[in-house]
Amino acid sequence: MSRQDFLRRMPEAASAFSRRARLAERLHIDFFLLALLMALTVIGLLVLYSASGHNLPSVEKQATFFAIAYATMFTVAQIPVDFMRRMAPFAYVGGVILLVAVTIFGNVAMGAQRWLQIGGFRFQPSEIMKLALPIAIAAYLSGRFLPPRFKHVVAVLGLIGVPTALIIEQPDLGTSILVATSGIMVLFFSGLLWRYIAAAVVIFLASLWPIWHFMMHDYQRQRVLTMLDPTQDPLGTGWNIIQSKTAIGSGGLSGKGWMEGTQSRLDFLPEGHTDFIIAVMSEEFGLLGVLLLLTIYAMVIIRGLMIAVNSQNTFGRLLAASISSTFFVYVFVNMGMVSGMLPVVGVPLPLISQGGTAIVALFAGFGILMAISTEKKRVMTPQG
Incomplete structure (x- = not known):
C-alpha cells in the first residue's frame, strides 16, 4: 500500500472505529x-x-x-451503574435472607444443605452473594472518603462476615472463600492502609490453631493433610x-x-x-x-x-x-x-x-x- 493510499484510508478507518465504538456504547457490549x-x-x-x-x-x-x-x-x-449502586442494600439484604432460608428449609444433597427449590427451579443463593456482597461494599465505600477509616473497615468486615458465616454453615468452604474474597478485594482496592493489612495477617496467623482445632470439620482437616501428603x-x-x-x-x-x-x-x-x-x-x-x-x-x-x-x-x-x-x-x-x-x-x-x-x-x-x-x-x- 502506498503512502497516499494509507493517508486516504485513515479517515475511513477512523470513521469505522468510531461507528463500532458508538455501537458498543448503545448496546452496552464490550x-x-x-x-x-x-x-x-x-x-x-x-x-x-x-x-x-x-x-x-x-x-x-x-x-x-x-x-x-x-x-x-x-x-x-x-442496567445503569448508578441504579446498581442505589439498589445495592436491597441486593445484600435479599441475598442474606435467601441464605437464612437455605439453613431452614434448603435442599440437602451430598451431605450439604446449599440449594433452594422454587417449583422446578433449584439454585444456590451463595452464588448470588458473590455479586451482591461486592456491590454492597462498593456502594458503601464509594460514598465515603478513601482510604476508609477504621470504623468503616469494621463495618465492611461485618458485611463480609454475615454471609460468609452462613455459607460456611451449609457447609461450603470453597464458596465461602470466594464470597469473602469478593468483599475483601473491594476493601483492598479502596486504598486500605498497610497497617490494617499487616494487622489482618497477624490475626489470621494467630487464629490458625483455634480454627484447626475448634472450627474445621474432620473432613476439612483431612483435606489439608491430604494436600501435604x-x-x-x-x-x-x-x-x-x-x-x-x-x-x-x-x-x-x-x-x-x-x-x-x-x-x-x-x-x-x-x-x-x-x-x-x-x-x-x-x-x-x-x-x-x-x-x-x-x-x-x-x-x-x-x-x-x-x-x-x-x-x-x-x-x-x-x-x-x-x-x-x-x-x-x-x-x-x-x-x-x-x-x-x-x-x-x-x-x-x-x-x-x-x-x-x-x-x-x-x-x-x-x-x-x-x-x-x-x-x-x-x-x-x-x-x-
Whole structure:
C-alpha cells in the first residue's frame, strides 16, 4: 500500500472505529471481552464433551446454561451503574435472607444443605452473594472518603462476615472463600492502609490453631493433610490428587489428543467433568493447551482491570476491580487444588467445569463489567 493510499484510508478507518465504538456504547457490549468469553465457552464445551465420557446430553445442558448466562449478561449490561449502586442494600439484604432460608428449609444433597427449590427451579443463593456482597461494599465505600477509616473497615468486615458465616454453615468452604474474597478485594482496592493489612495477617496467623482445632470439620482437616501428603491414603482421600497429578503429567507438552485421555475415560479421575476438569484438559491438550487457556484467562482479568481504571466513578472502579480479581482467585484456587498446591475445597474452573448457577452468576458479573465499560462520561457526583 502506498503512502497516499494509507493517508486516504485513515479517515475511513477512523470513521469505522468510531461507528463500532458508538455501537458498543448503545448496546452496552464490550466486544473484546465478549470475544474472550466466547472463546472460553467453546473450549469449555469441547473439554466437557470429552471429560463427561462423550455424554452429549450433558454438553447440551451446559450449552443451555451458557445461553441463559449470555442472556443474563446482556440484560445486566443494560442496567445503569448508578441504579446498581442505589439498589445495592436491597441486593445484600435479599441475598442474606435467601441464605437464612437455605439453613431452614434448603435442599440437602451430598451431605450439604446449599440449594433452594422454587417449583422446578433449584439454585444456590451463595452464588448470588458473590455479586451482591461486592456491590454492597462498593456502594458503601464509594460514598465515603478513601482510604476508609477504621470504623468503616469494621463495618465492611461485618458485611463480609454475615454471609460468609452462613455459607460456611451449609457447609461450603470453597464458596465461602470466594464470597469473602469478593468483599475483601473491594476493601483492598479502596486504598486500605498497610497497617490494617499487616494487622489482618497477624490475626489470621494467630487464629490458625483455634480454627484447626475448634472450627474445621474432620473432613476439612483431612483435606489439608491430604494436600501435604496424598500418599498417606492413596486409595481413599488421596486418590483424587494422585490421579489428577498423573493426568497432568502424562499430557506432556502437546497432550494425547482430544478424547484420547485415559485417566478420565477409564474412570481413574473422579469429578473429571467438574472440579478436576483441568486435569482432563492437561492430559489431552498438554502444557500448550493449558497455557492457551491461561492466556485467555489473563486477558479477561486484564480487560476487567482496565475497565476498572477507566471507570467514571469510584463505585464502578471498586466493583470492576473486585469482579476481575475475584475471577483470578477462581482460577488460582481451582488449579492450585487440582495440582496439589491447595486443599480440595470444591471450587470449579470458571466457564470450563460443568455447572449451572455458577456460570450464570459469573456472566452476570461480566454484564456488570460491560455496563461499567460502556457507561457514558458524565459530571462526577459526590458519590463518584
